[in-house]
Amino acid sequence: xxxxxxxxxxxxxxVGDRVTITCRASQSIxxxxxxxxxxxxxxxxLLIYAASSLQSGVPxxxxxxxxxTDFTLTISSLQPEDFATYYCQQSYSxxxxxxxxxxxxxxx
Amino acid sequence: xxxxxESGGGLVQPGGSLRLSCAASGFTFSSYEMxxxxxxxxxxxxxxxxxxSSGSTIYYAxxxxxxxxxxxxxxxxxxxxxxxxxxxxxxxxxxCARAKVYRGWYFFDYWGQGTLVTVSS
Numbered sequence: 001x002x003x004x005x006x007x008x009x010x011x012x013x014x015v016g017d018r019v020t021i022t023c024r025a026s027q028s029i030x031x032x033x034x035x036x037x038x039x040x041x042x043x044x045x046l047l048i049y050a051a052s053s054l055q056s057g058v059p060x061x062x063x064x065x066x067x068x069t070d071f072t073l074t075i076s077s078l079q080p081e082d083f084a085t086y087y088c089q090q091s092y093s094x095x096x097x098x099x100x101x102x103x104x105x106x107x108x
Numbered sequence: 109x110x111x112x113x114e115s116g117g118g119l120v121q122p123g124g125s126l127r128l129s130c131a132a133s134g135f136t137f138s139s140y141e142m143x144x145x146x147x148x149x150x151x152x153x154x155x156x157x158x159x160x161s162s163g164s165t166i167y168y169a170x171x172x173x174x175x176x177x178x179x180x181x182x183x184x185x186x187x188x189x190x191x192x193x194x195x196x197x198x199x200x201x202x203x204c205a206r207a208k209v210y211r212g213w214y215f216f217d218y219w220g221q222g223t224l225v226t227v228s229s
Contacts, residue, residue, distance in 0.1 A: 043219035091214040
C-alpha cells in the first residue's frame with residue numbers, strides 16, 4: 001500500500017495567519033491527492049481534489065499544490081472556523097485509498 | 109440533496125457480529141462506487157472497503173479481509189457492511205462515503221454522519 005505521511009502532526013496558529021500543511025507519499029502518485037477537513041464529532045469534508053482543484057463551495061483561502069510525492073495544503077488567512085483536523089488521501093491506488101495520519105490545527 | 113445515513117452500530121462482544129447499513133438518497137445510487145471508512149476513537153481515518161457501482165468489484169483492507177463483507181442493494185439505495193469475528197481494535201466510528209470520478213480524478217465527495225461500533229466484553 002502507498003503510505004502517506006503528513007507534517008506537522010499538530011500546529012498552533014492564530015486567526016489571520018497563513019498556514020501550510022505538508023503531505024508526502026511513499027511513491028509517486030502524480031496528482032492523485034485529496035485533502036479533507038474534519039471537525040470534532042463530524043464527518044470529513046472534501047476540500048481539494050486532484051492536488052489543487054477546489055471543491056465547490058470551499059472558500060478560496062484554501063489551496064493545494066504539488067505532484068509526484070510532495071504536496072501542500074495552504075490556508076491563506078486562518079478563520080475561526082478553520083480550526084480542525086486535516087487529512088490528505090491518495091487516490092492513485094483508486095480501489096485501495098490511504099489517508100495521512102492527520103494534522104490538528106489548533107488556536108494559539 | 110445528497111444524504112448518506114448510517115445505522116446498525118452498537119456494543120458487541122469480541123467475536124460477535126454486526127451489520128451496518130447506509131441509506132442513500134438525493135442521487136442515483138446505482139451509478140456510484142461506495143466505500144466504508146472507519147475512525148478509531150482519537151485516531152485517524154482508515155479505509156475499510158470498496159464496492160463498485162454494480163457490486164461486481166470489491167476490495168478490503170488487510171485488517172478486515174476475511175471477516176467483513178461489503179454489499180449493496182441498488183433497488184433499495186442501500187450499502188451494507190457485515191462484520192464478523194469482531195475484535196477490540198475494530199472499535200470505531202464507521203462512515204460510508206460516496207466515491208466520485210471526475211475527469212479521471214477520484215475522491216470521496218459525500219460522507220455519512222457515521223455510526224459507532226464498540227467491541228467490548
